[in-house]
Amino acid sequence: MNHFPSQWGKPRQENVDEYNTVPLYNNMPQSHAAAGPMTRTQQPVVTGTSVIALKYKDGIMMAADNLASYGSLARFRDIERLHPVGEHTIIGASGDISDYQYIQHMLQNVMIDQHCEDDGHTLGTPHIYEYLFRVMYNRRSKFNPLWNALVVGGVHKGERFLGYVDLKGTTYQNSTIATGFGGHLAQPILRKAVEGREDTLTEEEAIKIIDDCMRVLFYRDARSINKLQRAKITAEGFEITEPYSVETEWSFAESIRGYGA
Amino acid sequence: MSGIGTGYDIYSSTYSPDGRLFQIEYANKAVENSGTAIGLRVKGGVVLAVEKLVQSKLVVPGSNKRILSADMHVGIVSAGLLSDGRYIAQSARDEAKSWRDNYRQPISGKSMADRLGLFVQAHTLYSSVRPLGAGTIIGTYLDGEATLYMIEPSGVYWGYHGCAVGKGKSVAKTEIEKLKLDEMSVQEAVREAARIIHTAHDEAKDKDFELEITWICEESKGKHTAVPKDIVEEAERLAKESIKSEMDDA
Numbered sequence: 001m002n003h004f005p006s007q008w009g010k011p012r013q014e015n016v017d018e019y020n021t022v023p024l025y026n027n028m029p030q031s032h033a034a035a036g037p038m039t040r041t042q043q044p045v046v047t048g049t050s051v052i053a054l055k056y057k058d059g060i061m062m063a064a065d066n067l068a069s070y071g072s073l074a075r076f077r078d079i080e081r082l083h084p085v086g087e088h089t090i091i092g093a094s095g096d097i098s099d100y101q102y103i104q105h106m107l108q109n110v111m112i113d114q115h116c117e118d119d120g121h122t123l124g125t126p127h128i129y130e131y132l133f134r135v136m137y138n139r140r141s142k143f144n145p146l147w148n149a150l151v152v153g154g155v156h157k158g159e160r161f162l163g164y165v166d167l168k169g170t171t172y173q174n175s176t177i178a179t180g181f182g183g184h185l186a187q188p189i190l191r192k193a194v195e196g197r198e199d200t201l202t203e204e205e206a207i208k209i210i211d212d213c214m215r216v217l218f219y220r221d222a223r224s225i226n227k228l229q230r231a232k233i234t235a236e237g238f239e240i241t242e243p244y245s246v247e248t249e250w251s252f253a254e255s256i257r258g259y260g261a
Numbered sequence: 262m263s264g265i266g267t268g269y270d271i272y273s274s275t276y277s278p279d280g281r282l283f284q285i286e287y288a289n290k291a292v293e294n295s296g297t298a299i300g301l302r303v304k305g306g307v308v309l310a311v312e313k314l315v316q317s318k319l320v321v322p323g324s325n326k327r328i329l330s331a332d333m334h335v336g337i338v339s340a341g342l343l344s345d346g347r348y349i350a351q352s353a354r355d356e357a358k359s360w361r362d363n364y365r366q367p368i369s370g371k372s373m374a375d376r377l378g379l380f381v382q383a384h385t386l387y388s389s390v391r392p393l394g395a396g397t398i399i400g401t402y403l404d405g406e407a408t409l410y411m412i413e414p415s416g417v418y419w420g421y422h423g424c425a426v427g428k429g430k431s432v433a434k435t436e437i438e439k440l441k442l443d444e445m446s447v448q449e450a451v452r453e454a455a456r457i458i459h460t461a462h463d464e465a466k467d468k469d470f471e472l473e474i475t476w477i478c479e480e481s482k483g484k485h486t487a488v489p490k491d492i493v494e495e496a497e498r499l500a501k502e503s504i505k506s507e508m509d510d511a
Contacts (some may be wrong), residue, residue, distance in 0.1 A: 105365065109358060115484065116330045116354055
């Protein structure tokens with residue numbers, strides 16, 4: 001009987017006496033085989049749900065809730081998923097939280113390297129976006145993706161920038177972006193409210209659109225909570241709100257059997 | 262076997278009979294020949310300044326920086342061989358990054374000085390390397406806490422309120438000693454630093470110099486950055502004025 005599970009089901013080596021302990025290396029499993037075949041991340045573990053973002057008159061507005069789920073369990077309820085990089089860029093992350101934390105660390109290293117260069121240049125939003133795309137595409141090409149869908153928003157040289165990049169290295173830029181469930185639930189609302197009005201929407205209007213979308217997401221996305229943060233990026237810089245809640249309406253539930261009372 | 266070292270200065274690992282290490286003393290000489298560098302640790306920040314002697318009018322202004330960053334919150338200024346200063350700064354960057362990778366925290370000034378001290382000292386131990394000819398001042402500012410350390414070519418380092426290395430270090434030190442560093446704001450410290458560098462500059466021996474000043478404080482958002490041009494120009498104007506009035510008094 002061979003007691004190494006990694007060798008079960010494989011042809012027996014007739015030239016090796018498995019019961020002989022001398023020399024030892026003859027009956028030890030191959031070191032790489034001991035761990036079984038090489039594996040890659042095949043699913044995210046602790047996850048964040050949708051991120052939504054839009055362009056408005058003064059810049060970019062983005063929102064995400066504060067939940068990190070462990071499967072369907074609402075595991076961590078105080079996770080910040082909007083992350084500033086430099087002075088004029090915000091990255092919103094959905095998907096695997098640990099991969100997102102790795103990305104934060106990686107970008108911080110890049111920003112420090114740039115700071116040390118001391119050549120008067122800093123990375124603007126499009127540069128950070130391009131860098132992220134290269135990393136995400138590279139990792140998927142190694143069959144070892146960073147399991148995220150990221151939204152990159154900011155203002156660079158007076159231009160608003162809003163882009164999406166995900167675990168497959170897919171990218172696109174648009175005046176409205178929503179990841180995950182938001183792509184189904186929030187994107188239609190965002191398109192209707194924003195497209196064609198990017199240059200006229202005021203901050204108040206943008207906040208209303210964002211909050212409306214986040215409310216719908218909270219109603220229908222079972223991996224969301226009603227505790228969220230909103231970020232705006234303008235030419236002056238960025239502002240991220242403290243966690244807040246949107247107004248909800250549940251009285252209809254009273255009249256539905258098996259829903260409320 | 263004649264001359265100063267009489268054979269005891271061949272290796273930095275060889276002591277002279279009276280207990281000196283000549284190679285390290287020679288490295289100190291290299292530091293003494295360079296333009297003055299100072300560091301001031303004051304209320305709410307650190308200011309680093311250096312008298313960068315300009316070798317030729319053909320050199321592009323602002324090039325060959327002598328004050329370098331090792332992290333967002335770590336500034337390094339060196340006196341002596343500029344290339345050795347850069348070498349130390351590169352090591353400092355590696356240390357800062359490795360600290361962040363390991364602990365997910367910015368490195369403290371104390372740890373940085375300690376790691377760099379070991380690095381510089383390691384260059385006094387082997388025949389395959391020479392002692393580093395750079396005196397290094399490290400300023401950090403983290404969570405409202407400012408630190409200032411200076412490393413010598415031997416690898417020893419001390420924490421300071423204010424320190425100076427290079428040609429004009431004795432002049433600079435007497436000037437720094439007169440200051441009330443604990444009560445001083447970074448803005449005042451920039452003016453004082455400009456004045457001290459101008460005072461320490463020897464017009465007769467060296468003609469041209471560029472003043473490099475950086476700070477780490479709340480105003481620079483906790484980042485090690487060059488002090489804005491207008492503030493430096495104003496500080497230099499005041500420095501020249503005060504030196505001129507002192508000369509008139511004398």
